[in-house]
Structures are given as C-alpha cells and as structure tokens.
C-alpha cells in the first residue's frame with residue numbers, strides 16, 4: 001500500500017513507451033491525436049493566462065485528479081456552518097465568536113440570530129475564515145489556526161454535510177478523488193492514554209494501551225466513516241434524479257493525529273490510527289496536525305518521528321503523510337527550521353509531506369531534496385494556505401525547488417473553507433505566480449493520483465479514468481487543420 005510501491009506505470013517506462021509510439025507514428029506519417037490535442041490545450045492555456053475569467057474556466061474544467069490534503073472541517077465555508085449550527089440550535093458568543101452546544105448561557109446568543117443580523121453574520125464569517133483578514137496585531141498564522149476552535153461547535157455532528165460540500169465542490173471542478181482528514185474518536189483515545197500514562201519504552205507502552213482497551217473505539221471510528229459516506233450519498237441524491245457532481249468523487253479518509261499533545265496522547269492516537277487503517281479500508285492514511293510550531297508539537301517533534309518509526313515496524317502497510325516544514329524564520333528559532341522535513345522523510349519514513357515550506361532553511365537543502373527524490377516521497381503543496389499562514393508566496397515559495405529537482409509534486413487546498421479558495425484557484429496561482437504551463441499542471445494532477453493512498457487496483461482504475469478525462473478535455477482544443485486548396 002506504500003505510495004512508492006504501487007505506482008502503476010513508472011515514468012521512465014512511460015517515457016520510453018511514449019517515445020516508441022511517437023516514433024512509429026511519425027514513421028507512418030502522422031502525429032498522434034492525443035499528443036496534438038495536448039499541445040492544443042497547452043497553447044490555449046498560454047493564450048488565456050492573462051485573461052482571469054477565461055483562465056479560471058479552463059482550469060475548472062481541466063481534470064485535476066485529486067485533493068490529497070484537505071482537512072474536512074477546514075474545507076467547509078463558514079456560511080454553511082452558520083446555517084447548520086442555526087438549524088441545530090447551536091449558540092455563539094457575539095464577542096469571541098466561539099460556537100457551542102445549547103442551551104445558550106451568559107452572553108451567548110442563538111446562532112440562528114446571525115441569519116437575520118447582517119453584522120453578526122459578517123463578523124462570524126470573518127472570525128471563522130480568512131475573509132477580509134489583514135495582518136496587524138493578529139498574524140495570519142494566529143487568525144487561521146484560531147478559526148478551528150471557533151467553528152468547531154457549530155460543525156460538530158455535521159460531518160456528512162461537510163463531506164457532501166467538499167466532494168460536491170471537488171466534483172464541479174473535475175476532481176476524481178479526495179482524502180479528507182478527520183480526527184477519529186479522540187475522546188476515547190485521550191481517556192485511555194491518560195489512564196495508562198507515558199512509558200518511554202514504546203513496546204511496553206503499546207501493550208499497555210492495547211490492554212487498556214484502546215481498540216474498543218475501532219467500531220465507532222469505522223461507523224464515523226460509513227455514516228459520513230452514507231450521509232453524503234443521501235445529501236447529494238446519488239441514487240436519485242437530482243444526482244450531484246460530488247457523487248462521482250471517490251473518498252478515502254486520512255486519520256488526523258493531534259500533535260500538540262502530551263507524548264502518551266500522541267502515541268495513543270498514532271497507535272489507534274495504524275490499527276484503524278488495518279481494520280477498515282475506508283481509512284487509507286494518517287497525518288499529524290495542529291500548528292507545527294505550537295509548544296508541545298515543537299518540543300516533541302523528534303520524539304513523534306521516533307514513535308512513527310517504531311509503529312511502522314508493527315504496521316508496515318500503514319500509510320503516513322506528515323505536515324513537515326510548515327514553518328518560516330521568526331515563527332520558531334532557526335534551530336527548529338533545520339530538521340523537520342528531513343526527520344519526517346528519513347526517520348518517520350513518511351510517504352508524503354504536507355507543505356515542506358521551510359526547505360531552504362533546512363540543513364543541507366540539496367541533500368534533503370536528493371533524499372526526497374530517491375525515496376519517491378510526494379509533496380502536497382498548499383499555495384493559498386502558505387501565503388496566508390506563512391506569508392510565503394511567489395518566487396520565495398519552494399515549489400520551484402521541488403519541481404526543478406524532480407520531486408513528485410501535487411497541489412492541494414489544505415483548508416479551502418478557511419482560506420476562501422478552491423483547488424482550481426491553486427492551479428491558477430501555479431500559472432500566475434510560478435509561470436507553469438499545461439504539461440506541468442497535468443503532471444501535478446497525475447502525480448496526485450499516483451501519490452494517493454488508495455490500494456493499487458483502485459488507483460489504477462482512477463488513473464485509467466483520468467486518462468480518458470484528459471483525452472476528452474484536450475479534444476476540445478484540437479488544433480485546427482486548414483483544408484488543402486483545390
């Protein structure tokens with residue numbers, strides 16, 4: 001199940017095969033249709049790159065494969081959360097904009113009030129997202145991460161609706177597959193972890209957690225996934241007459257492990273995640289989340305990498321992607337910028353890295369790039385999120401280093417609801433800020449599916465479908481052939 005072991009058609013082989021086909025076709029005296037159409041699409045993108053609305057339309061229709069880095073709650077727009085929270089009788093504090101369960105106490109008001117009060121509605125949207133945000137006393141980093149604690153109460157219980165929104169948006173943008181990140185059964189894991197207590201002997205700690213009943217919540221975590229998927233299908237009317245685009249988007253869940261926690265809690269979540277992936281194919285991967293610079297995240301970063309390395313010995317089939325290097329100077333001391341990506345790749349053995357933004361501040365960046373290429377590690381690049389949280393964009397962004405060095409790169413949204421963006425816009429930024437053309441964008445889309453944590457047979461099906469979607473898309477840009485004069 002490892003990303004590097006299931007790549008269906010190695011690019012070298014594909015290149016040789018393509019060269020043979022081109023050679024044979026040229027001998028026969030005509031160019032291959034797919035290649036000509038791809039060229040037509042590339043030319044079209046060049047023509048449209050300075051026309052924002054036409055470029056947007058082109059990129060929206062382009063098959064984009066997948067969004068591999070999308071936190072489910074962060075993918076939902078604040079407007080939806082207000083609507084659902086209002087319907088569920090939830091409350092909001094009109095000063096802090098923290099949402100909560102009823103009954104509303106103290107200064108709290110019903111969230112439903114926001115539907116009739118424009119000022120309250122606008123203030124909540126701006127507190128729960130990056131809409132209208134200008135860095136000042138509060139940084140983009142702080143405002144972005146604070147949103148999750150504010151809208152958490154309103155979103156609670158609405159996972160199927162969140163999944164319906166996320167997949168439907170993906171479907172409308174010609175995305176075939178997403179890997180939403182969800183935290184399964186944190187309350188249970190926390191309770192068992194606190195009951196057992198930390199032991200630096202990971203083998204003993206694993207045994208103690210298992211004996212204390214850590215896995216009793218596996219059925220509930222499975223139900224969380226099936227309930228979300230079943231609900232999403234109903235909400236999108238997938239068996240009915242009003243079938244929505246999200247019905248065609250396949251889903252594999254990634255386990256979110258909260259990293260800004262005491263070591264025993266982090267270890268218990270990692271162990272639970274590996275066991276969950278083993279028990280339930282709906283959970284395809286695992287990731288560590290929460291700000292990488294937060295106190296416990298940064299204090300125990302090396303220890304977390306050791307924990308994953310240890311557990312991978314027990315669960316070699318478990319897929320791991322890690323937020324690593326979501327940092328810039330100033331956010332942490334320079335010493336902490338020197339090893340996060342390297343440890344995620346070389347110690348934890350992550351198959352994918354999310355962000356990798358602090359590449360140039362790592363010790364020996366070129367050596368690290370060489371390791372990443374050699375290990376076939378994939379990079380999930382989140383351009384909007386990096387601009388908002390890290391103020392990292394344009395030429396300063398390391399996407400160029402990764403691409404130039406032959407790293408496997410795909411584009412993702414991170415938190416499209418919080419960022420007020422979508423996957424199409426990530427491709428647009430790649431064109432506008434980085435000058436990438438059609439073939440590079442197509443490579444991002446194809447690499448995304450190859451890097452997904454789906455089992456190889458399912459992945460191959462999606463890759464075959466993606467090829468067809470590209471053929472259909474590119475056929476619209478068939479170069480015009482002049483009729484010979486009589």
Ligand SMILES: [Zn+2]
Nearest residue numbers: 069323354414
């Ligand atoms: Zn993320």
